[in-house]
Amino acid sequence: MLTVELDYPLPPEAVAQTPVEPRHASRLLDTRTLTHRTFLELADLLEAGDLLVVNRTRVRAARLRGVKVGTGGRVEALVLRRLSEERWEALLRPSRRLRPGVLVQFGPLRAEVVSGPVDGVAVLDLSGPGEVEELVEQEGEVPLPPYISRSLQDPERYQTVFASRLGSSAAPTAGLHFTNRVLEALARKGVERTEIDLEVGWATFRPIGAARIEDHPMGVERFRLPDEAAAAVDRCRAKGGRVVAVGTTVVRTLETCASSDGLVTPGEGQTRLYVTPGYRFRVVDLMVTNFHAPRSSLLALVWAFMGEEWREAYRTALEHGYRFLSFGDAMLAERHPGMGRE
Numbered sequence: 001m002l003t004v005e006l007d008y009p010l011p012p013e014a015v016a017q018t019p020v021e022p023r024h025a026s027r028l029l030d031t032r033t034l035t036h037r038t039f040l041e042l043a044d045l046l047e048a049g050d051l052l053v054v055n056r057t058r059v060r061a062a063r064l065r066g067v068k069v070g071t072g073g074r075v076e077a078l079v080l081r082r083l084s085e086e087r088w089e090a091l092l093r094p095s096r097r098l099r100p101g102v103l104v105q106f107g108p109l110r111a112e113v114v115s116g117p118v119d120g121v122a123v124l125d126l127s128g129p130g131e132v133e134e135l136v137e138q139e140g141e142v143p144l145p146p147y148i149s150r151s152l153q154d155p156e157r158y159q160t161v162f163a164s165r166l167g168s169s170a171a172p173t174a175g176l177h178f179t180n181r182v183l184e185a186l187a188r189k190g191v192e193r194t195e196i197d198l199e200v201g202w203a204t205f206r207p208i209g210a211a212r213i214e215d216h217p218m219g220v221e222r223f224r225l226p227d228e229a230a231a232a233v234d235r236c237r238a239k240g241g242r243v244v245a246v247g248t249t250v251v252r253t254l255e256t257c258a259s260s261d262g263l264v265t266p267g268e269g270q271t272r273l274y275v276t277p278g279y280r281f282r283v284v285d286l287m288v289t290n291f292h293a294p295r296s297s298l299l300a301l302v303w304a305f306m307g308e309e310w311r312e313a314y315r316t317a318l319e320h321g322y323r324f325l326s327f328g329d330a331m332l333a334e335r336h337p338g339m340g341r342e
Contacts, residue, residue, distance in 0.1 A: 001212060001213045001214060001276070001277060002211065002212060002213070003210060003211055003212060003213050003216075003295055004211075004295075006208065006213065006294055006295045006296070006299050006300060006303070007294045008294050008311070008314055008315075008318075009318075010293070010294055010318075010324060014318060014321075014322075014323065014324045014328075015147055015323075015324050015325050015328070016323035016324060016325060016326070016327035016328040016329075017148055017149060017150050017327065018150060018327060019157055019176065019327040020323075020327075022179055023039070023161075023176060023177050023178065023179050024038065024039045024040040024177060024179045024181060024182050025039070025040070026038070026039045026177045026323075026329045026330060027039070027322055027329040027330070028041065028042060028045075028177075028329065028330050028332060029313060029316065029317055029320075029322060029329070029330070029331040029332070030045055030331075030332050031306065031309065031313040031331050031332060031333045031334070032332070032333075032334050034312070034313070034316050036320065039177040039178075039182065039329075039330060040179075040181060040182060040185070042182055042185070042186065042288070042332070043182070043185035043186045043188070043189040043191065045332055046186065046189060046191050046242075046286075047189075047190075047191075047241070047242070048189055048190025048191065049190060049191075049192075049239050049240065049241035049242075050191045050192070050236070050241050050242045050243075050244050051191070051192045051193070051194060051232055051233065051235075051236035051241055051242070051243050051244060052186060052191055052192065052193045052194075052244045052246060053193075053194055053195070053196060053229065053232075053243060053244065053245050053246060053250050053254065054160070054162045054172075054175055054178075054193065054194075054195055054196075054246045054247075054250065055160075055162070055172040055175060055195070055196060055197065055198055055200075055246065055247055055249045055250050055253070056160075056162040056163060056164050056165055056195040056196070056197060057163065057165055057166075057167055057168040057172060057197050057198060057199055057200060057249075058159060058163035058164060058166045058167065058168065059142055059143075059158060059159060059163070059168045059169070059170060059171050059200075060079065060133075060136060060137060060142075060166050060168065060169070061136060061137050061138075061139075061140030061142050062078055062079040062080070062136070062140055062143050062169045063076065063077070063078055063079075063141040063143040064076070064077045064078075064079065064090075064107075064109065064136065064139060064140050065141075066104050066105050066106035066107070066109075066111070067104065067105055068098075068102065068103070068104055069102075069103035069104065069105055069110075070103070075092060075093070075094075075104045076092070076093045077090040077091070077093075077104070077106065077111065077124070078090060078091040078093075078143055078169060079136055079140070080121070080169050080201045080202045081167075081169070081199060081201050081202075081220075081221070081222065082133070082167075085132070086125050086126055086127055086132060087114065087123060087124070087125055087126075088123070088124050088125075088126050088132075089121060089122070089123055089124075089201075090111075090121070090122055090123075090124050091120050091121050091122075091202065092113075092116075092117050092120055092121075092122050093120065095116075095117040095120045095122070098113050098117055098122065100113050100114060100115055100116075101113065104124075106139055107135075107138075107139040108128045108129055108130075108135060108139065109126055109127070109128040109132070109135050109136070109139055110126070110127050110128060111124040111125065111126050112124065112125045121202060133166070137166075141155075142155040142158055142159075143169065143170065144158065144326075145205070145325065147293075148326065148327065157176075158171050158176075160175035160176055160178065161175075161178050161179065162175055162178070162195060165197050165224075167197070167199040167222070168198075168199050168200040168201070169199075169200060169201050169202070170200045170201075170204065170205055170326075171200070171326065172198070172246075172247045172249045172250070173247065173290050173325075173326045173327075174246045174247030174248075174250075174288050174289045174290055174330060175246050175247060176326075176327070177288075177330050178246075192232060192235075192236065192241075194228060194229040194232035194233075195226070195229060196223070196224065196225050196226070196229050196250060196253045196254070197222075197223060197224040197253075197268075198221055198222070198223045198224075198249040198250070198252065198253045198271075199221055199222045199223075200221065200249055201219065201220075201221050202219050203218055203219030203220060203221045203272070203297075204221065204248070204249065204297070204298070205296075205298075206219065206297070207293070207295055207296060208295050208296060208297060208300070213276050213277075213300055214276060216274065216297060218273070218274035218297065219272070220270045220272055221249075221252075221271055222268070222269070222270055223252075223253045223256060223257075223268060223269065223270070223271050224267075224268035225253060225254070225257045225264060225265075225266050225268070226266060227266045229264075229266065230257070230263075230264045230265060233254070233263060233264050233283065234263055237262055237263060242285035242286055243283055243284050243285050243286070244284075244285065244286040244287070244288065245284045245286070245287045245288070246287075246288045247287075247288065247289055247290075248275075248287075248289060248292075248298050248301050248302075250284075251275065251281075251284050251287060251305070252271060252273045253271070254283040254284055255273060255275065255279075255282060255283055255284065256271040256273045258282040258283045260282060261282075262283055263283075264283060274297060274300075275297075275300065275301040275304045275305075276300050276301075276303075276304055277300065277303050277304045278304065279304045281304075281305065281335055284305070284335060285334070285335055286332060286333065286334055286335070287302075287305055287332075287333045287335075288330055288331075288332055288333075289302065289330065289331060289333065290324070290326065290328050290329070290330055290331075291314065291317055291322060291323075291324040291325065291328055291329065291330075291331065292324075292325070293324075293325060302333065305333060305335055305336065306333050306334075306335075306336055307336035307338065309336065310333075313331060313333070317329070317331065
């Protein structure tokens with residue numbers, strides 16, 4: 001399948017530069033009927049007995065700015081994931097001349113390049129006067145996607161209301177629309193909620209550079225599916241409810257842990273799950289997600305989930321002025337009948 005099939009015209013003015021306030025005032029396209037709502041109305045589109053699954057990961061202050069030891073050349077690092085106590089994976093800019101053995105100073109943090117960079121991604125040994133994770137939080141900035149040119153007055157606006165477990169390099173953006181009012185309305189409707197963790201990293205937002213979708217190398221991301229989340233999926237299935245994934249990260253976590261009967265096994269580990277058209281979903285029935293960039297693995301997952309209907313949904317959203325990407329609007333999608341359990 002050719003990557004060019006994931007293309008669509010995205011004018012620059014459709015890319016949201018700032019989030020709307022309040023969060024739940026963002027628009028919500030019900031792709032089942034192509035009707036227009038606000039996110040505050042999400043409860044009206046779900047049913048009692050449905051299960052909402054959210055990603056509670058918190059974005060770390062992953063952008064570090066420093067200098068190359070010896071030359072003073074400026075270096076920027078986007079910390080992607082922790083490999084061990086001191087070893088980290090990071091995206092470096094500029095990556096030229098940052099060969100293994102080179103030292104970079106990020107305030108009190110010292111980084112030694114261990115391997116790479118390959119496509120800008122290197123493995124670093126980080127050390128300093130204290131716990132490295134705390135020093136990263138102290139010295140770093142919360143990173144915004146490169147297509148957002150404006151800074152945030154309040155960095156918490158790039159965190160979801162569920163954010164509690166530090167570890168991501170980017171926000172699970174479908175969760176950014178939720179507020180306490182939305183959650184209260186869902187609870188009154190009888191919609192249950194549970195939480196998982198997937199540490200959003202390079203694997204999620206790395207663009208597809210290969211000519212064929214299936215040739216794209218999907219990177220590793222850490223996930224955790226707690227016992228209580230697995231039990232909630234079991235209860236939902238037993239009652240005949242639907243599993244509603246908030247974002248592609250939740251979809252990938254649940255499907256990584258799924259068995260053929262639609263249940264999930266709790267646990268934690270690493271996933272390389274790359275969902276492309278033809279994938280048969282075992283757990284997720286509905287998905288809340290933002291509008292994603294052309295030629296992205298995120299859009300490939302949407303296509304796999306919805307089938308060809310994704311094209312009409314995206315056309316409708318563009319024609320009606322929806323805002324795209326991380327700070328944009330959302331849509332509610334239903335799994336295509338041919339893409340799920342038999």
